[in-house]
Amino acid sequence: MSSTYLIALGSNRRHVSYGLPQDVVRAGQEECAALGTVTARSLIFATPAMGAAQRSFANAALVLESELAPTALLAALKRMEREFGRRRGQRWGDRVLDLDIILWSGGRWVSAGRSGGLTIPHPAFAQRRFVLDPAANIAPDWRDPVSGLTIAHLQARLTRPRPLLRGAPSPPMRGAKANHRGPVAQLVEQRTFNL
Numbered sequence: 001m002s003s004t005y006l007i008a009l010g011s012n013r014r015h016v017s018y019g020l021p022q023d024v025v026r027a028g029q030e031e032c033a034a035l036g037t038v039t040a041r042s043l044i045f046a047t048p049a050m051g052a053a054q055r056s057f058a059n060a061a062l063v064l065e066s067e068l069a070p071t072a073l074l075a076a077l078k079r080m081e082r083e084f085g086r087r088r089g090q091r092w093g094d095r096v097l098d099l100d101i102i103l104w105s106g107g108r109w110v111s112a113g114r115s116g117g118l119t120i121p122h123p124a125f126a127q128r129r130f131v132l133d134p135a136a137n138i139a140p141d142w143r144d145p146v147s148g149l150t151i152a153h154l155q156a157r158l159t160r161p162r163p164l165l166r167g168a169p170s171p172p173m174r175g176a177k178a179n180h181r182g183p184v185a186q187l188v189e190q191r192t193f194n195l
């Protein structure tokens with residue numbers, strides 16, 4: 001029986017033959033066709049690095065119909081990461097391509113494994129614009145089984161204007177331009193490589 005998966009792709013390192021991160025991500029989107037049928041591919045987004053990473057990323061998403069069960073798909077994605085990661089001079093642990101399973105048609109999945117196990121939905125995806133922007137590009141109506149919210153809704157929560165301080169709203173300053181953009185909304189606007 002085939003299942004539907006939402007896969008997130010990310011890269012912030014060059015590949016010796018594919019080249020720049022956005023080209024690595026595009027190649028990754030194409031290679032995923034070996035795992036089933038890719039029914040939707042997002043635009044590729046340039047995103048500011050989050051966390052310990054230094055260089056900005058290229059991020060994308062795709063929808064995959066596959067006969068593979070979640071653990072078999074994860075193993076195949078890890079294999080693909082390793083294939084993309086074979087690059088001389090690269091530090092141990094760095095990968096040219098990161099492939100995560102974000103959602104699947106079966107709802108929730110949790111299984112143990114020797115190298116980290118598997119949790120679907122991906123535990124952090126609802127807080128990550130670099131996942132939600134590409135995902136909203138191809139699957140805005142897909143509902144997260146944990147929060148019950150659609151991807152479009154989760155994305156809007158991260159990007160919608162918010163007051164900086166909680167509590168009673170203060171009256172707008174006379175003559176001042178309204179600006180209710182919160183810290184998240186003030187992040188560098190994401191742009192796509194494809195436009």
Ligand code: A4P
Nearest residue numbers: 010047048049050053057100101115116117118119122130
């Ligand atoms: N694992 C459990 N659940 C899943 C799942 N749903 N999908 C386990 C994939 N893997 C899952 O992941 C470590 C282990 O998590 C796997 O072996 C698997 O058993 P990993 O991809 O090997 O390691 P990682 O990349 O360090 O973890 P993770 O969580 O993917 O890293 P992050 O937190 O995603 O950090 N900034 C921008 N703008 N864009 C990015 O793409 N990526 C990172 C990577 C940091 N900052 C970024 C981006």
Ligand code: MG
Nearest residue numbers: 098099100101
């Ligand atoms: Mg990962």
